[in-house]
Amino acid sequence: MATISDVAKLSGQSKTTVSRVINNHPYVSEEKRELVLKAMEELGYTPNPTARRLRGQLTTTIGVIVPRIVNPFFSYLVNSIENAAYQRGYQVLIAQSNEDKEKELAFLNLLKNKQVDGIIMTSIENDWEIIEPYTKYGSILLCNDYVNQEVAPMIRLDQTKGAYLGIKHLVEKGHQKIAYCTGGLFDAHGRGRDRNLGFQKAMQEANVKINPRWIFVDQHTIEDGKIVLKQILEMDDRPTAIFTGSDEVAAGIIIEAKEHSLSIPQDLAVVGFDDQPIAEILDPKLTTIRQPMDQMGEKSVKVMIELLENPKMPIKTYELPIELIVRQST
Amino acid sequence: MATISDVAKLSGQSKTTVSRVINNHPYVSEEKRELVLKAMEELGYTPNPTARRLRGQLTTTIGVIVPRIVNPFFSYLVNSIENAAYQRGYQVLIAQSNEDKEKELAFLNLLKNKQVDGIIMTSIENDWEIIEPYTKYGSILLCNDYVNQEVAPMIRLDQTKGAYLGIKHLVEKGHQKIAYCTGGLFDAHGRGRDRNLGFQKAMQEANVKINPRWIFVDQHTIEDGKIVLKQILEMDDRPTAIFTGSDEVAAGIIIEAKEHSLSIPQDLAVVGFDDQPIAEILDPKLTTIRQPMDQMGEKSVKVMIELLENPKMPIKTYELPIELIVRQST
């Protein structure tokens, strides 16, 4: 690899002048600039990012933490982040937390070591108090997941509204016996809290009572969905509709329903969440809440880069639209 | 961030001694080692990878190039690579080529700049002659995709056998009119070549003629699959079975078939490729060729790290098992 010294030697200039040309500094004559440019061309010179990094420059690398890349929601999110970053000359370092607090912290350390300029967290496993100290080493942006104070820039969706729209849709379809799945616990704190609120609000407005037996917590996968349906089948008093926390859980429910010759939506109406590709693959096609992954990724990168260029930018929260997509499962 | 100098100062030793302790060098007295260790602990010291990198050390970062991360085949592959790498203390830098030659090269440049120790290519867009020069800057390993000489370590599957198994299965089910989809072109070179061979071999063995009208090239997505089915419907002489290059194309075919009230497998038997999660979600469930993504990722990382530790290791090709999974679509 050619270095700046090689360019300096070949062009007959000093390293400083070469550096000035590279970084578009003023005070370099057109004549010498040409000389340097020509030498760079000739040697196929590219600045060594490692050396720049050591000098405290930006790394033009953004880290992204996802819980699991095989979850389509996150792979689509990463996709849009990677594309947006590449367009702006940034690279993307990816890590899966596997929902593991320790792994999350291990990755945040990259910030400390200036391996990445900033990190986009798409899920947050540790309490914010644990994560906060890392913000002094670089920018942290929350995308999708969030905390309840404005401590970091956030790109988020109105999850409360998402759940509200889904439940309201079921009520309008005439359902009164509505089950509810969440990826979190059904409590006032922690994951899924906002969706729970939307659920409660819609139920209240419709004057229908929440049946605690029809609340399923900690549901994530297709397999989980299948089990949920089996549990419902064993009930004397069954719900006529179910709102799920993800398209995958909904998929499990629909697949298992078919095994038991249950008709959807006649016997059970199903609403998903995310609008992943499987929503259109399922038969019947899935009514779901669309989360605009593309917009989220794009926006996250945009805000992250603004933040890197101007670290004392005021912390803001950006909310993106969320919408109900009605298909055949309701 | 604490530096090696801070540790040296606090422990009252020289930077060299500290460095020796960090790197587990011999010739450092137990007494001083303790001292250094204590200071490191106290300062929460971690070596700065950037500085190490600049010194020409390994970066403990592996790059992975995938064509598209949203393709489940690749997201599962990346998943296993990331997990295997993390276990061994390596980070994973991800890039999508989007099947773009230029973007692929841009990413290979990371090798030149010692941003990554090695790159795992899961698809190869440029000709090998273009890529080859980069091997002198770091290790390149081919996983999934491959070239036809032993120019780099390869982790691959016997694609010929995969296609052969699928076609043979259809023949055994009594089919004679078999259509064939490929992601590449149906020629002797380039992508999909090996699968084409397996297809031809199986057809020949069964003494059934290949109908060129039933060959669909450059098929990748669910949307492509839908179009394929529409094209088949317009034919006077329709195939009774179809072998596809991916579960996604198969999914498109099955979904579209349903729209036209075609029964699967009665009216059309369908074989996929990959054994992605949708294979089990589709109704009917998809008969497909299983590619062991987990094993591929794991093995790739293992070989890559061996290679980094011993760069003059002989170049070898590792072939992993591929198998037919029979479900309901045939």
Added chain:
DNA sequence: TTGTATGCGTTATCAT
């Protein structure tokens, strides 16, 4: 066994 000095490639500081 330990320490001093040097260099990796870059950019910032300070002269000129």
Added chain:
DNA sequence: ATGATAACGCATACAA
């Protein structure tokens, strides 16, 4: 407008 030099944090050749 240009250049010499120091510094970023680390590991190593060499000296002691």
